[in-house]
Amino acid sequence: MLWCGTPRLLPLYIWVFSHWNIGKRIRSRAIPYLFSIMDLTVNIGHLKLKNPVMTASGTFGYGEEYSEFVDLNRLGAVVVKGISLEPREGNPPPRICETPCGMLNTIGLQNVGLKRFLKEKLPYLRRFDTPVIVNILGNTVREYVRLSEALDNAGVDGIELNVSCPNVKKAGMIFGTDKKTLAMLVSKVRQSVKRAVLITKLSPSVSSIQEFSKIAEDSGSDAVSLINTISGMAIDIETGKPKLSNITGGLSGPAIKPIAVRMVWETYNAVKIPIIGMGGIMSAEDAIEFMLAGATAVAVGTANFANPEATVAIISGIEEYLGKKGMRGVKEIIGGLNNAQSYNNLNN
Numbered sequence: 462m463l464w465c466g467t468p469r470l471l472p473l474y475i476w477v478f479s480h481w482n483i484g485k486r487i488r489s490r491a492i493p494y495l496f497s498i499m500d501l502t503v504n505i506g507h508l509k510l511k512n513p514v515m516t517a518s519g520t521f522g523y524g525e526e527y528s529e530f531v532d533l534n535r536l537g538a539v540v541v542k543g544i545s546l547e548p549r550e551g552n553p554p555p556r557i558c559e560t561p562c563g564m565l566n567t568i569g570l571q572n573v574g575l576k577r578f579l580k581e582k583l584p585y586l587r588r589f590d591t592p593v594i595v596n597i598l599g600n601t602v603r604e605y606v607r608l609s610e611a612l613d614n615a616g617v618d619g620i621e622l623n624v625s626c627p628n629v630k631k632a633g634m635i636f637g638t639d640k641k642t643l644a645m646l647v648s649k650v651r652q653s654v655k656r657a658v659l660i661t662k663l664s665p666s667v668s669s670i671q672e673f674s675k676i677a678e679d680s681g682s683d684a685v686s687l688i689n690t691i692s693g694m695a696i697d698i699e700t701g702k703p704k705l706s707n708i709t710g711g712l713s714g715p716a717i718k719p720i721a722v723r724m725v726w727e728t729y730n731a732v733k734i735p736i737i738g739m740g741g742i743m744s745a746e747d748a749i750e751f752m753l754a755g756a757t758a759v760a761v762g763t764a765n766f767a768n769p770e771a772t773v774a775i776i777s778g779i780e781e782y783l784g785k786k787g788m789r790g791v792k793e794i795i796g797g798l799n800n801a802q803s804y805n806n807l808n809n
């Protein structure tokens with residue numbers, strides 16, 4: 462596609478080119494934007510994404526549910542709902558409730574199970590030129606290994622280990638909050654994953670995200686993703702009852718964004734592997750903030766419920782930002798906070 466800027470900016474381009482002598486700086490900003498030579502690609506391990514925007518597990522179904530609103534080809538990657546070996550019914554309703562600047566959920570990892578996913582869901586996703594990353598959860602290390610092996614053999618592009626769900630009693634969480642168990646889990650799964658990129662989704666409920674991200678890296682993860690939801694609860698003061706069947710649930714949305722940005726930045730200073738940042742990303746500005754903190758890619762979650770087209774709006778917004786800043790590629794943003802001096806020089 463030759464033309465990528467918004468039509469709104471057309472008069473600006475005409476003005477810039479009719480005043481050709483206006484100076485090098487303006488031209489260098491306008492040309493990449495006008496001719497779509499901006500590079501939005503990022504790498505997560507050996508996986509090259511066409512842009513840094515992916516979906517957050519559990520908020521985009523298995524992709525097909527959103528295909529009426531979003532051309533899945535436009536996404537950096539589709540991350541699907543967490544899959545377990547056997548189907549899960551999840552928790553009884555009520556399973557979600559709105560909270561100030563966010564929502565609580567206690568879905569309880571309802572999913573179709575591995576067999577149906579491979580038979581019914583994966584073939585649909587394979588029609589698109591977009592990597593498929595499968596979020597998985599198990600009750601034991603063996604279950605994680607069996608899931609990873611099967612998905613790797615089926616040719617998925619990435620496997621995201623959910624070791625951080627606060628909504629289920631046995632699965633996940635213990636792996637994400639115990640250092641030895643996390644190290645053992647990631648290294649065992651690593652041995653069984655030959656082709657797919659291995660991502661560990663870290664729990665925010667740890668004393669040091671740096672320590673846990675380092676463990677994930679040292680045990681063989683190609684990338685880490687963070688953050689999962691943070692445990693919370695809400696009470697209906699008329700009935701005196703909890704608003705969720707499970708009493709507690711996972712808090713997501715803008716309410717958790719500052720915590721997530723802080724954790725991404727701390728992780729960026731602890732590991733060398735790429736970080737997929739998430740938690741309250743509603744706009745391109747939010748996504749850019751995560752990338753400045755050190756995220757190589759971002760995942761959009763709760764925003765999909767408010768605006769099913771949020772992901773594509775965020776991709777366009779990032780592109781506009783790069784054009785405005787005179788940047789040629791999205792990689793120039795990553796970790797910009799630690800490099801504020803050169804970032805500022807670039808943009809003055």
Ligand SMILES: Cc1cc2nc3c(=O)[nH]c(=O)nc-3n(C[C@H](O)[C@H](O)[C@H](O)COP(=O)(O)O)c2cc1C
Binds near residue numbers: 662690717742761762
């Ligand atoms: C309804 C719902 C279901 C979720 N299901 C999963 C899941 O299956 N696996 C997982 O790792 N994270 C799951 N998450 C967590 C999200 O992927 C994401 O980490 C979190 O919501 C923070 O991002 P957000 O604030 O943009 O939603 C779920 C979140 C929500 C709101």
